Amino acid sequence: MAGIAGMSLLDPPRPGSSALAWALYYVTWLVTRSFTIVLLLVVWEMIARSGTVTRFMLPPLGPVFERMVEDVSSGAFFLKTSQTMFRALTGFAIAAIAGILLGMVMVRSAIARWFFEPVISVGFPMPKIAFLPIFMLWFGVYNVSKIGMIVFDAIFPVITATIVGLQAVGREFIWSARNMGAGPQRVLWEIALPAALPQIMTGLQVALPIALIVAIATEMLMGGTGLGGAMLEDSRMADSPGVFAGLIEMTAVGYCAIKLMAVARRRLLLWHQETQQPAGIMFPRKRRKTR
Amino acid sequence: MRLLIIRYFPLVMLAALWEFAARAAKGSFTLPSLVDISIAWFELVKSGELLTNGADSIYRAFAGLALAVVIGTMLGVFMALSRSANILISPLVELFYPLPKSALIPITVIWLGFGDASKILLIFLGCMLPVTIGAYNGARSTEQFLLWSASSMGAGHMRMMRDVVFPSALPELLNGIRTALALSFILLVTSELIASRKGFGYLIGLYGSGGIYDAMFATVLTVAFLGFFADRGFQMVTQRAMSWRE
Numbered sequence: 001m002a003g004i005a006g007m008s009l010l011d012p013p014r015p016g017s018s019a020l021a022w023a024l025y026y027v028t029w030l031v032t033r034s035f036t037i038v039l040l041l042v043v044w045e046m047i048a049r050s051g052t053v054t055r056f057m058l059p060p061l062g063p064v065f066e067r068m069v070e071d072v073s074s075g076a077f078f079l080k081t082s083q084t085m086f087r088a089l090t091g092f093a094i095a096a097i098a099g100i101l102l103g104m105v106m107v108r109s110a111i112a113r114w115f116f117e118p119v120i121s122v123g124f125p126m127p128k129i130a131f132l133p134i135f136m137l138w139f140g141v142y143n144v145s146k147i148g149m150i151v152f153d154a155i156f157p158v159i160t161a162t163i164v165g166l167q168a169v170g171r172e173f174i175w176s177a178r179n180m181g182a183g184p185q186r187v188l189w190e191i192a193l194p195a196a197l198p199q200i201m202t203g204l205q206v207a208l209p210i211a212l213i214v215a216i217a218t219e220m221l222m223g224g225t226g227l228g229g230a231m232l233e234d235s236r237m238a239d240s241p242g243v244f245a246g247l248i249e250m251t252a253v254g255y256c257a258i259k260l261m262a263v264a265r266r267r268l269l270l271w272h273q274e275t276q277q278p279a280g281i282m283f284p285r286k287r288r289k290t291r
Numbered sequence: 292m293r294l295l296i297i298r299y300f301p302l303v304m305l306a307a308l309w310e311f312a313a314r315a316a317k318g319s320f321t322l323p324s325l326v327d328i329s330i331a332w333f334e335l336v337k338s339g340e341l342l343t344n345g346a347d348s349i350y351r352a353f354a355g356l357a358l359a360v361v362i363g364t365m366l367g368v369f370m371a372l373s374r375s376a377n378i379l380i381s382p383l384v385e386l387f388y389p390l391p392k393s394a395l396i397p398i399t400v401i402w403l404g405f406g407d408a409s410k411i412l413l414i415f416l417g418c419m420l421p422v423t424i425g426a427y428n429g430a431r432s433t434e435q436f437l438l439w440s441a442s443s444m445g446a447g448h449m450r451m452m453r454d455v456v457f458p459s460a461l462p463e464l465l466n467g468i469r470t471a472l473a474l475s476f477i478l479l480v481t482s483e484l485i486a487s488r489k490g491f492g493y494l495i496g497l498y499g500s501g502g503i504y505d506a507m508f509a510t511v512l513t514v515a516f517l518g519f520f521a522d523r524g525f526q527m528v529t530q531r532a533m534s535w536r537e
Binding site: 032034036115117125127130212235250259 | 298299304305320382386387389390391392393396397398400401402477480481484507511514515518519521522523
């Protein structure tokens with residue numbers, strides 16, 4: 001995991017180096033990784049204390065952390081997170097399953113492709129959050145409209161990724177499977193879908209942050225419980241430590257969700273080439289550039 | 292032309308279905324008919340309401356996006372070229388990239404209130420990271436031997452940046468900007484719906500709470516198609532800019 005961003009002052013020691021060399025490498029890695037974040041917190045505290053901005057605009061770290069501790073110890077944090085994540089993940093799961101199925105149908109059937117292709121090419125780039133007031137009108141302000149909005153937003157990248165992935169499956173694989181007597185069902189489940197899995201996972205990795213953004217946006221717009229709803233409530237009450245604590249909590253939740261997704265990708269694609277290479281998630285190891 | 296009609300015929304079918312459903316469900320379900328919506332749309336345009344509010348919204352989105360593109364590109368290229376810049380910036384990028392961007396709305400309201408400035412800051416902050424990551428990945432993938440040959444032919448740092456690094460970063464950078472463009476619309480509409488005195492989101496909220504649903508639907512569809520055409524326009528520009536690649 002150390003190489004996620006691949007950035008350290010030291011290069012990783014060669015395999016077989018002493019334990020000390022590795023320990024030194026990991027310590028430097030940790031220090032360099034956390035340096036800027038510590039710096040950010042220090043600058044935050046300095047600005048908050050200097051009095052150039054009011055405590056409302058930027059509360060000192062103390063009250064913000066107090067608020068977070070209170071949130072966690074009273075259980076409110078877990079309640080809010082579970083409510084938001086319930087909606088985000090339900091919507092995400094529906095979008096994933098429906099999107100993969102629709103993508104499969106569109107690859108198999110020319111009529112389905114003819115019907116859905118223009119709908120998707122027009123629907124994908126639209127800012128679908130604008131339809132939220134219409135969803136409110138039809139489905140109320142509770143879970144149905146929130147989850148519906150999440151599905152509506154998150155499904156498009158899954159569909160297109162599934163189509164691209166399935167269309168790129170090498171013919172040789174399918175031919176040889178058929179040659180060995182596999183029926184269309186087996187070809188689909190055992191050859192085409194696994195071969196398309198890297199692309200499909202990429203689509204899911206695009207859809208998950210969208211699901212989170214929309215889950216929080218819907219809570220802010222329709223009110224209600226959850227991380228976004230609580231944050232907007234705090235902002236209406238002019239309770240700025242609460243707002244900033246909410247921001248840190250959401251950063252943590254989003255970070256965990258996206259890291260878990262990347263781990264899931266590596267687990268599911270253990271057999272695939274991309275996992276064999278020591279590549280990072282967002283920042284594969286950098287090639288040094290001479291200047 | 293004929294091909295275009297066949298291709299987009301499913302959309303016509305959907306529109307017909309909408310019109311039929313609207314007429315059938317009159318009274319029991321809120322779905323204004325497309326005819327009513329178009330009439331409302333023309334009236335909104337005639338009264339100037341759609342245009343003035345639209346201009347406000349587009350100004351906010353464009354200003355925020357332009358800032359995000361300029362500063363995001365500089366940050367990304369800088370990260371790719373200098374190891375120390377990378378060590379400083381990449382933890383922040385990695386930390387804030389997964390933040391659901393809508394969480395920034397209350398923060399920018401606390402800092403700058405409800406006007407233009409807070410929306411521009413929101414769109415700038417929300418859209419910067421995809422651009423940064425695109426520029427970083429693009430600049431990092433510059434072919435080493437291109438840099439060597441440029442420098443052996445006597446190109447200085449600035450020349451190499453302009454003629455080698457920037458063109459090779461362009462495809463990934465444009466991809467990042469496209470993501471940012473989509474995000475800017477989402478953030479714009481969300482923040483305007485939450486609190487605003489002008490803009491598309493304000494109009495949608497106003498007509499929605501006033502029960503003038505055909506005008507509300509007209510505004511919603513205007514925003515949706517504006518987002519669609521912005522994306523298509525951007526893709527056309529991208530293809531133009533990329534025409535030197537085979």
